[in-house]
Amino acid sequence: MTNLAFILAAYSITLGALAAYGMLVWSRLRLAEHQIAMMAPPQEGGYGQR
């Protein structure tokens, strides 16, 4: 392995892992919001609701 390969490996693993973790948190947030929307009691008398 050349020095460039070591540098690229260190940076790509670190930045890739941070990006993947960010995406994971984002998808868990969307899922939690969706679950709460499903569980919350239906609102009555709101505008635009039938």
Add this chain to the structure above:
Amino acid sequence: MIGRVLANGLGVIALLAVLAGLYLAFFYAPPDALMGDVQRIMYIHVPTAWVAFFAFFVVFVASLLYLGKRWPEADRLASASAEIGVLFTALTLIAGSIWGKPTWGTWWTWDARLTTTALLLVIYVGYLMLRSFVDESERRARLAALVGIVGFIDVPLIYVSVLWFRTLHQPPSLGTGGSKMHEAMLFTLLFNVGAYTLVYLFLLVKRVRLESLRAISEMLAVEKVRHD
């Protein structure tokens, strides 16, 4: 709504700071006189280590707050920060190992700094496992707070490990006694420390929101069971 806009704004600033930090690390900072270009790994290894220690400091403070005041928000903050801290500790060990191979000739050695850092990872992985094993929220928060406080003892040990023991690892890059680093190198390092701290803060805001939503979800589930 305003909170979400501010959090996303912080994310954009963090991303721009990381990109600027990459530019500084590869095109502004000079190569090291002894190690050459491979020393550029320092600009990602030291900031991730700093963020990991900072994240566990947040766990420590939030755990103390929880035990003192029993605020559920403090427990959620500790939980969120611990998960991010574990990620940054793992990345510190990986980047350090990659840097170690061309400079020390080995991926890993049971040196005092490396061993205490690996121990830190084990402690906080244990912290997260404990949180997932205990169902009752009050008991989970109390036990986790104790581990969060005791586990933090390892952080100052990591810092002094290179001063107290004969190790392969270099002395602290940043410390109270100033730095002997080239100005451009020091600026690049400090800039990257700031950039990754912003990334941590962005992830923390999102992760704390996730914890809050989970708490609401648990509350709604209990309400539903009572109602049925």
